Amino acid sequence: MSRVVVVTGGSAGIGRATVRDFARAGADVAILARGPERLENAAREVEAAGGRALAIPVDVADGEAVEAAAERVENELGPIDIWVNNAFAGIFSPFMEMSWEEYERVTAVTYFGQVHGTRAALKRMVPRDRGTVVLVGSALAYRGIPLQSAYCGAKHALQGFLDSIRPELEYRGSKVQVTMVQLPAVNTPQFDWARAHIANKPRPVGKIYQPEVAARAIRFAADAGRKEVWVGSTTAQAIVGDKVASPLVDHYLAETGVDGQSGEEPLDADRRDNLFSAPPGDPGAHGRFDDKAVGSSWQMALNRHRNGVIGGAGLAAVGLLLARWRGKA
Numbered sequence: 001m002s003r004v005v006v007v008t009g010g011s012a013g014i015g016r017a018t019v020r021d022f023a024r025a026g027a028d029v030a031i032l033a034r035g036p037e038r039l040e041n042a043a044r045e046v047e048a049a050g051g052r053a054l055a056i057p058v059d060v061a062d063g064e065a066v067e068a069a070a071e072r073v074e075n076e077l078g079p080i081d082i083w084v085n086n087a088f089a090g091i092f093s094p095f096m097e098m099s100w101e102e103y104e105r106v107t108a109v110t111y112f113g114q115v116h117g118t119r120a121a122l123k124r125m126v127p128r129d130r131g132t133v134v135l136v137g138s139a140l141a142y143r144g145i146p147l148q149s150a151y152c153g154a155k156h157a158l159q160g161f162l163d164s165i166r167p168e169l170e171y172r173g174s175k176v177q178v179t180m181v182q183l184p185a186v187n188t189p190q191f192d193w194a195r196a197h198i199a200n201k202p203r204p205v206g207k208i209y210q211p212e213v214a215a216r217a218i219r220f221a222a223d224a225g226r227k228e229v230w231v232g233s234t235t236a237q238a239i240v241g242d243k244v245a246s247p248l249v250d251h252y253l254a255e256t257g258v259d260g261q262s263g264e265e266p267l268d269a270d271r272r273d274n275l276f277s278a279p280p281g282d283p284g285a286h287g288r289f290d291d292k293a294v295g296s297s298w299q300m301a302l303n304r305h306r307n308g309v310i311g312g313a314g315l316a317a318v319g320l321l322l323a324r325w326r327g328k329a
Helices: 013-024 036-048 063-076 100-128 149-171 211-224 233-256 298-304 306-328
Strands: 004-008 028-033 053-057 082-085 132-138 177-183 200-202 228-230 262-266
Touching: 004 013, 004 063, 004 100, 013 028, 013 036, 013 082, 013 211, 028 036, 028 063, 036 053, 053 063, 063 100, 082 100, 082 211, 100 132, 100 149, 132 149, 132 211, 149 177, 177 211, 177 233, 211 228, 228 233
Parallel strands: 004 028, 004 082, 028 053, 082 132, 132 177, 177 228
Antiparallel strands: 200 262
């Protein structure tokens, strides 16, 4: 029997790639997003892969709408096995140049959108004692950067949310899993859609990965039973670097973090952003950085084979110690 998967923000970018990945794996997929054209196209891709699709127009900042969407999914596709909280909104702007309305909107979508999705999923999963909720995070959930204070704040908040609800589920002996995927910079349309109060077009910083890398990691996390899955070497570097030398990272970002997120081309005069409404068209999963993005992650490969890697490293360490001991004997 096919698994039923819900993907919020599933009509573009990482969400669109995740919808395709689960569909190829034989799942029935419900896509929750705004833009109706993109929703319908994503649904057709699921059906072309042989699965059942359900496209539901919804703004995840509206908790009642998310709850209604979850009820519709269960009525039309069946019990939800996996819920992926992917939808987000962003803005590239110095903190003091953002309006409160903009800041609150980013928080409502990026943080409360995932809270709403988790609540709707757990309401149905906990009584059945099965299911997985995937929170989609970022290296920026650990290490904030300039120009993205609203987004970074929301992702940091999700870390606290995860830390709180996991022991609650464990306390009650629940088999329901909640996990978080921490992603690197990804080549998606967000850099053309995110609102920007900077002179030039926004661009990602660090190594850029294709959305399919993120999608494979999300599907892996749904079955891995781990608290977190880090994706990409740059994610590991950002998280560990902040833990080890956070003040030094502050100085580094002060020198590079602002200019590093600004491209060479000026913003288009007629630029349409997706902060409060969905722009027209369907760019799919990829953004404009295909020539720079990579399609695989050696760090994610290590993640998949963690036990073997740890075991191999342990055996190597033992062998080295024995060799040294024999040399002294």
